[in-house]
Amino acid sequence: MCSTRASIIHADLDAFYASVEQRDHPHLRGKPMAVGGGVILAASYEARAFGVRTAMNLRTARSLCPNIISVDPRMDAYSRASKEVFEIFKDTTPLVEPISIDEAFLDVSGLGRLVGSPTEIAVNLRARVLAEVGLAISVGVARTKFLAKVASGVCKPDGLLVVEPDEELAFLHPLPVQALWGVGPKTADKLASRGITTVGQVAALGDRSLVGILGRASGNHLHALAHNNDPRRVVTGKRRSSIGSQRALGSKQRSFAELEAILLELVDRVTVRLRDGHRVGRTITLRFRFGDFTRDTRSHTLSEATCSTAEILDAARVLLVARRGEIAERQLTLLGLTIGNLASADTVQQSLPFETRSSPELDEAIDRVRGKFGGSSIGRATLVNHKGGLTVPMLPDPQ
């Protein structure tokens, strides 16, 4: 199932936003600097040396590093740089799995000898990104995705690390538990309270005790990773399963009318992105954060997927109004909106009650969908029997 040699590459741009700024503005090079206004989105390595970190607010950063220079983010520049780097990835191998704006897995196992060994490919990749885009990129090469990612993290910044199959556990086991994908502060604490601080100790622990400590999914997952057991392949063509937007409100008291206006902005931002991506969604989730930093969510699932601003706004407003009193009492500091349960708008799923098997009602339902999604592009409906109802995928006309 898995390749027997190290042929999965994890490529990760170093301090991405900050590096783009240093590339474009020579006076920032070699200096401690950060991207972000109130809160830091990315810090240069020079700033990190002072302890400055992502998500830290600027005031704290200044107390650690008085000379830090902050610049406003330029998202357009970052997505342009990202596109250029991903072009080089795709030129290297068709098997590219994006993880975020600055990170991807590449499977180079199928490339012939003419192109070179995985190590040679990785060396070449780093050289091209630097020469053509002007950015440093760290690359890990290993037999599994997990280990390739660990390797790129270990060799950062501007590094290359190949972990050969016979060195895997010797490399992995001395690392701290946080090196395991899925171990954050909470899980690390749970393990530390039992004296477990290294990957090797996790590996020695055994499946059952780990499941006992962390639950089934987490326990099995970490047990597998600690033995470098990671069968996941590099997958291309993945699509997002939710789209969201949020707004920090600061400490200002907002009227309910103001909140409704902010909600409309969020709905508008999200539905534009849905329509641009030809996606529709069914589950609307509102996210709240309060003055005491507690947070929670309220969600509602519609019977039909939609990308309509009006429909999503209606549903979201119901969720907001339901908490009106509470919001007034407790200081609301963040409002977020996420649309989940996404489907492609090109194959619209319309759920119908059981009684509508008869064709007039079905035709009517199809007309409704047709009207909602711009009609003429939808040509064909197929019935699928479904528990509790019928699902009608609407397929676009072949031509």
Add this chain to the structure above:
DNA sequence: TCTGGGGTCCTAGGACCC
């Protein structure tokens, strides 16, 4: 470390169905 904005996956209980 007193907190941005964008995501993913998992769990658990309740409703409902067969």
Add this chain to the structure above:
DNA sequence: TCTGGGGTCCTAGGACCC
């Protein structure tokens, strides 16, 4: 009529990642 087993969907919340 009662009870058990098995499954899916929805909702809310937790943890984690970049």
